[in-house]
Amino acid sequence: MVTLGLSRVNDTVAAKHPGLREYATCQSNAFMKGIFTLVTGSCVTFGLQMFIQRKFPYPFQWSLLVAVVTGSMASYGVTRMESQKCSNLWLFLETGKLPKDIGTDPRS
Numbered sequence: 001m002v003t004l005g006l007s008r009v010n011d012t013v014a015a016k017h018p019g020l021r022e023y024a025t026c027q028s029n030a031f032m033k034g035i036f037t038l039v040t041g042s043c044v045t046f047g048l049q050m051f052i053q054r055k056f057p058y059p060f061q062w063s064l065l066v067a068v069v070t071g072s073m074a075s076y077g078v079t080r081m082e083s084q085k086c087s088n089l090w091l092f093l094e095t096g097k098l099p100k101d102i103g104t105d106p107r108s
Contacts, residue, residue, distance in 0.1 A: 019093025026086040034079030042071030
């Protein structure tokens with residue numbers, strides 16, 4: 001049995017997909033970057049709002065709401081971008097070819 005994080009993968013499945021461990025590592029790193037971005041983005045936004053609140057007073061709960069929403073949006077963007085890189089890695093490891101660049105296709 002091959003262990004990926006907390007789950008176990010059968011040896012036959014792991015043998016069919018030799019890049020499984022690299023993909024799982026990449027995806028784990030993507031999620032950790034997303035969590036780090038959520039915390040950092042929320043804290044930075046909250047700090048900036050505390051600075052701005054000195055000049056323009058407004059209720060405290062709006063500061064928390066805006067900080068969490070901003071951190072969540074930044075986290076979503078980072079996690080999505082990193083997960084796309086992991087998908088491209090998985091395709092490369094499975095097929096040996098890089099996925100086509102969508103931006104260069106004249107039909108898209």
